[in-house]
Amino acid sequence: MFPHPQARLIPSGAEKGIGGDELAHYIKRAAxxxxxxxxxxxxxxxxxxxxxxxxxxxxxxxxxxxxxxxPDLPPAALADLAERFRPAALLGxxxxxxxxxxxxxxxxxxxxxxxxxxxxxxxxxxPKLVRLSRQAVLSNAAAIATALSLGPEEIAPTSLPLHYSxxxxxxxxxxxxxxxxxxxxxGLLERSFWADLRTYACTSLAAVPYQYSMLRRLxxxxxxxxxxxxxxxxxxxxxxxxxxxxxxxxxRFYVMYGQTEATARIAVLPPDRLAxxxxxxxxxxxxxxxxxxxxxxxxxxxxxxxxxxxxAEDLARGDDLGGRLRTGxxxxxxxxxxxxxxxxxxxxxxxxxxxxxxxxxxxxxxGSGPIAVTAGDDRMTIWTETADQPTRARLARRLAAELRLxxxxxxxxxxxxxxxxxxxxxxxxxxxxLT
Amino acid sequence: MSHxxxxxxxxxxxxxxxxxxxxxxxxxxxxxxxxxxxHMALIAAMExxxxxxxxxxxxxxxxxxxxxxxxxxxxxxxxxxV
Numbered sequence: 001m002f003p004h005p006q007a008r009l010i011p012s013g014a015e016k017g018i019g020g021d022e023l024a025h026y027i028k029r030a031a032x033x034x035x036x037x038x039x040x041x042x043x044x045x046x047x048x049x050x051x052x053x054x055x056x057x058x059x060x061x062x063x064x065x066x067x068x069x070x071p072d073l074p075p076a077a078l079a080d081l082a083e084r085f086r087p088a089a090l091l092g093x094x095x096x097x098x099x100x101x102x103x104x105x106x107x108x109x110x111x112x113x114x115x116x117x118x119x120x121x122x123x124x125x126x127p128k129l130v131r132l133s134r135q136a137v138l139s140n141a142a143a144i145a146t147a148l149s150l151g152p153e154e155i156a157p158t159s160l161p162l163h164y165s166x167x168x169x170x171x172x173x174x175x176x177x178x179x180x181x182x183x184x185x186x187g188l189l190e191r192s193f194w195a196d197l198r199t200y201a202c203t204s205l206a207a208v209p210y211q212y213s214m215l216r217r218l219x220x221x222x223x224x225x226x227x228x229x230x231x232x233x234x235x236x237x238x239x240x241x242x243x244x245x246x247x248x249x250x251x252r253f254y255v256m257y258g259q260t261e262a263t264a265r266i267a268v269l270p271p272d273r274l275a276x277x278x279x280x281x282x283x284x285x286x287x288x289x290x291x292x293x294x295x296x297x298x299x300x301x302x303x304x305x306x307x308x309x310x311x312a313e314d315l316a317r318g319d320d321l322g323g324r325l326r327t328g329x330x331x332x333x334x335x336x337x338x339x340x341x342x343x344x345x346x347x348x349x350x351x352x353x354x355x356x357x358x359x360x361x362x363x364x365x366x367g368s369g370p371i372a373v374t375a376g377d378d379r380m381t382i383w384t385e386t387a388d389q390p391t392r393a394r395l396a397r398r399l400a401a402e403l404r405l406x407x408x409x410x411x412x413x414x415x416x417x418x419x420x421x422x423x424x425x426x427x428x429x430x431x432x433x434l435t
Numbered sequence: 436m437s438h439x440x441x442x443x444x445x446x447x448x449x450x451x452x453x454x455x456x457x458x459x460x461x462x463x464x465x466x467x468x469x470x471x472x473x474h475m476a477l478i479a480a481m482e483x484x485x486x487x488x489x490x491x492x493x494x495x496x497x498x499x500x501x502x503x504x505x506x507x508x509x510x511x512x513x514x515x516x517v
Contacts, residue, residue, distance in 0.1 A: 189463075189471045191495050210472065217475050219491050352472065397451055406472040407451045 002138060003027075003057070006152045006178030011050045012196050017180050018050070030058025037064075037088045039109045041117055041315060043081070045071035045092035046163035048185045053162070053171070055091055060134075064088070065110045065315065067117035067129060068163045074404075080126055081119075086312040108316035114306065117315075118165055118260050120355070130260050131306040131315065140263035140303035141172035143285040147268040148204075148232070148254060154179035155202045155227075159188065159211070164353070166234050169264030170206045188214055194225075201227035208235030208353035209378050212242045222249040234258055234265070235353035237341070237377055240278065247274055257281035257339065261325055263303040266290070267339050280338040290333060296345050297331040300324050347428075349375030351409040356380065364402060368395065372418050372426045374435065381435050382412045411435075438485070438513035442504060445484050449477040463498040477503075485512050 008017030018026065034042065044055045046068035059066035067087070069078075075095040082090065082097055086104045090097060115134030119127040144150070156174055158181060160167030174181045182200045186193040188211055196202070205228060207215065212233065222228060231246055234256040247253035253274060258265040267290065269282030284290045288301030300323055307320035330343040347358040358373045358380065365371045365382070372383045382399070386392060392412040400407035415434075419427040436444075446458040450468040463469055469477075478494050481487070481503065487510045489497075497503050507513055 187471050189474050189495055194495075214471065214475055217478070218494060393451065400451070406470060407468075408472055408476055 002060070002141075003175035004152075004178035007175045008180040009050060009053060010155075010180055010182045010200055012182060012184040012186070012192065019180075026054055027057045027061050030054040031062035034058060034062045034064060034088075038104060040086055040088040040104055040107070040312070041065045041067050041110060041114075043067050043069055043078075043085075043087040043090040043093075045069060045073075045090075045094070046161070046168075047071050047092070048158040048162055048167075048183050050183055052092065053183065056162075060115065063112075065114040065117060067119075068168065069093075069119060070161070070163050084126070084311045085117075085129065085309070085315065104312070107312045110315040111306070111318055113318065114315060116263075117309070118163070118168070120260065120308070126310075128308040128310055131309050131317070132263050133306055133319070136263050136303045136305065137172060138176070139287060139301075140169065140265055140285075141176040143287050143301075143303065144169055144173035144265050144268075145177035146286045147265070148173070148230070150174060150177035150179050152178040154204060154230075155182065155200055156180075156204045156206065157182040157193065157197055157200075157202050158184055159193075159206050160208065160353075165260040165264040166206065166208065166258070166353070169258075170232075172264075188218065197225055197228065203227055204230035204232065206232045206234075209233070209238045209242070210352045212238055212246060216242065216245065220249075230254070232256060236350040239377065243274070243278075247271070255281055257341065259325070259327060261305045261327075262288075262299055262301065263305070265303070266299050266301075266327070269338070273338070277334075277338050280334075280340050282339060283337050284339075290337065290339055292331060292333055293326075295330050297327040297329045297339065297341070298324065299327060344375070347375075349373075349380040351379055351403075351405050354405060356403060356405070361399065361403070364399070365395070370418050372428065372431055374428055374431045376411070376435050379409045379411055381431070382410055383415045383418060383431055384412060385415060385417065387414050438507060439504060441484060442481070442500075442507060445480045446477065446500060446503075449473060449480040458500050461500045481507075485510065487512065 005020055008019035010017040042059045042064055044066050046052050056066055072094045082101050086107050087101050113133040114131055116132040116137050117129040119129055150173055156170050162168050162171060171181050182196050184193055184196050229251040231250040232254040252271040255269040257267040265285050267282040267284055269280055291298045304321050304323045304325040309315050328346040329341050330345055331339055331341045333339055349356050349358055361373045370385045374381045395412050396407045396410040399410045419430040421427045443458050447456055450473050478489055482489055493506055497506055
C-alpha cells in the first residue's frame with residue numbers, strides 16, 4: 001500500500017506528523033479535487049510542502065499521471081512545457097500561465113500505466129520528460145527501502161528538491177517503508193533546517209556532492225545530532241576525501257548511483273563495503289541487474305522508464321525500453337558485481353547534481369567566438385580564445401542564467417588556440433588533460 | 436578604501452554582480468545570485484579579504500549585507516572607523 005499505513009508527513013514547525021487514516025483522508029480529498037478535470041497529465045509545482053505532496057499523492061490516488069516540476073520555472077519555460085504536453089491543469093506555480101492551458105483537441109489520452117513524469121534536468125531549451133510507470137515508481141521505492149534497511153523508525157528531512165529524482169526517492173522510499181519525512185523548504189544554510197533535524201530527531205540526511213562540500217565548510221558536527229545515524233550520497237562522484245570524512249562521522253554512509261531514467265536509484269554501496277571497495281558506487285539494487293556492454297553501463301530492472309516524451313502524443317506510448325536502460329556512463333564490474341564508473345559515453349556533465357549536455361552548451365554559445373566545453377567534477381570548463389576577463393565573466397553569468405545553475409559551476413578559461421584533431425574536430429581529450 | 440567598501444566589493448565579486456550593483460539592501464535568497472552556493476563563495480571571500488575565521492553559527496546567521504557588516508565589526512574590522 002502506498003503510502004504505508006504507518007508512514008507520516010511532518011510539515012516543518014508542526015507538533016506532530018500526519019499519518020494513517022488522517023493522511024489517507026487528505027489524499028482522498030486531494031484526489032477528489034481532480035474529479036472533472038479533462039484528461040492529460042497534471043502539472044504540479046513541486047515544493048517541499050504538505051500542499052505539494054498532497055497534490056502529488058492525490059494525483060497518484062486518482063490514477064492520473066502527474067509531472068512534478070520546478071515550482072519556479074520561468075514563464076517561458078512553463079508555457080513551452082504546457083504547449084508541448086497539454087496538461088489537464090497546472091497547480092501551484094510561482095509564475096502561472098497567462099491564460100487557460102492550451103486545448104487538447106486531437107491529443108490522445110496518456111497511457112494507463114503512466115504514473116509520474118520528471119523533467120530531464122539541465123537541458124538547454126526544451127527539456128524532455130521521463131515517463132515512469134506506476135510500477136517503476138513503487139518498485140524503486142521498495143528496492144531503496146530494502147537496500148537502506150528503511151523502516152517505521154526512520155525520519156528523513158527533505159534536504160533536496162522533491163521535483164529532483166533523488167529528492168523524490170527519499171520521500172517515496174520512506175512512504176513505502178512506513179517511515180516519516182519532515183517537509184522543509186529550508187536549505188542546509190538555514191537555521192530552521194538544523195532546528196527541525198533536532199526537533200524531529202531525524203535519522204538520515206540525503207545530499208549531493210556540493211552539499212557535502214558545504215557541510216564540510218559549515219564544520220558539520222554529527223555529535224550535535226545524536227539521532228542522525230545515516231548519510232546518503234548520490235548525484236555525481238563525491239571526492240574520496242569527503243567520502244572518508246563523512247563516513248567517519250556517520251554510523252552508515254551510503255554511496256549510491258542512479259538516474260532519473262531509472263526512477264532514481266540503480267546501485268547502492270553497502271556501508272560495510274566502503275572500506276574494501278573504495279571508488280565503487282555499489283551493487284545493483286534488489287530486483288535490478290547491471291551489465292557492461294561495449295564498455296557502457298547497462299541497467300536492467302523494473303524501475304527503468306517507459307521512455308522519454310517530447311510532446312503530448314508521446315504520453316500515450318507504452319513501454320519502449322522493456323526494462324533495459326543504456327546509462328551513457330562507462331564503467332566496469334568487478335567479480336563480486338561492484339560497479340565502478342570510469343567515464344561518460346555521451347558528452348554530459350553533472351553540475352551540482354544537474355545533468356547538462358555539453359554539446360547543447362556549445363550550441364548555446366555559438367556566436368561567442370571559438371569555444372569548446374569539457375566536464376569536470378561538479379563543474380564544466382568553457383575554453384575560449386577570448387582573453388578579455390570581463391567577457392569571460394559575462395559568459396559564466398549568461399550560462400548560469402540560461403541553464404539556471406550557479407555561475408561557479410562554469411569555469412571559463414582562456415586558451416590561445418583550441419587544440420584540433422587531424423580531422424579538424426576539437427581535441428576534447430587534450431583539453432580534459434589540461435584541467 | 437573603507438571596510439564597508441571592501442565588503443561591497445567582496446559581495447559583488449562573490450555574487451557575480453555588475454561592478455556598479457547596489458548591495459547594501461541585499462538579503463540571502465532574495466535574489467537568484469545569492470543562493471546557497473554563492474553564500475559559501477561569499478564566506479570564503481570574506482575570510483580571505485579580512486583575514487578572519489567565520490564560524491558555523493555566523494555563516495548561517497549572515498543573512499543580509501547588514502548582518503555581514505555587523506559580523507565584521509564583531510571581528511574587530513572597521514571598529515577604529517566608528
